[in-house]
Amino acid sequence: MKKIILGIDPGSNVLGYAFLQAAGNKPKLISMGVLDMRKFEDQPAKLKFIYEELQKLIHLYEPTDAAIEAPFFGKDVQAMLKLGRAQGAAMTAVACKGLSIIEYSPRSVKKSVTGQGAASKEQVAAMLPHLVEGDFHHKFMDATDAVGVAYCHYIQSSSVLGKSGKKYSGWGDFVKDNPDKLK
Numbered sequence: 001m002k003k004i005i006l007g008i009d010p011g012s013n014v015l016g017y018a019f020l021q022a023a024g025n026k027p028k029l030i031s032m033g034v035l036d037m038r039k040f041e042d043q044p045a046k047l048k049f050i051y052e053e054l055q056k057l058i059h060l061y062e063p064t065d066a067a068i069e070a071p072f073f074g075k076d077v078q079a080m081l082k083l084g085r086a087q088g089a090a091m092t093a094v095a096c097k098g099l100s101i102i103e104y105s106p107r108s109v110k111k112s113v114t115g116q117g118a119a120s121k122e123q124v125a126a127m128l129p130h131l132v133e134g135d136f137h138h139k140f141m142d143a144t145d146a147v148g149v150a151y152c153h154y155i156q157s158s159s160v161l162g163k164s165g166k167k168y169s170g171w172g173d174f175v176k177d178n179p180d181k182l183k
Contacts, residue, residue, distance in 0.1 A: 006063035007150025012082035016142030029134025054093035067153035112152035
């Protein structure tokens with residue numbers, strides 16, 4: 001069975017999404033894009049759009065796994081509320097298709113991609129083409145961020161940690177058990 005990971009970078013105006021296929025040592029980008037809600041005046045219309053469009057994408061690409069970036073804590077309470085609602089609509093769309101969804105902090109996503117939890121969006125975008133096969137040209141960083149979320153899940157999921165699926169205490173233990181993964 002092929003593993004397809006849906007990554008979501010939630011937003012109340014622009015939501016990024018990406019689908020990665022876990023294949024061998026390097027995942028492959030199937031699709032990435034954004035749901036642009038800037039044309040909608042009210043929050044309920046945006047939430048309905050997120051739900052309906054993600055349902056269509058899930059039906060089209062049939063992911064086996066889903067991951068979403070957890071909201072960061074900001075000072076603007078209204079912005080946080082809107083972001084939380086957008087995340088909830090996305091999570092509901094995923095759950096209604098029978099998938100569980102795992103949340104990753106922005107710091108975890110950045111660390112999985114760049115090795116540094118404090119990396120910038122630009123650093124994440126620059127590193128992804130080295131880690132994932134595919135075409136990363138998109139005018140919205142939200143789409144690239146979604147690829148980062150999916151890649152974080154790819155790294156964190158036990159199926160890529162080793163042949164036995166066990167967790168490792170460090171790279172040394174991983175390499176010792178998986179010499180075929182070295183280039």
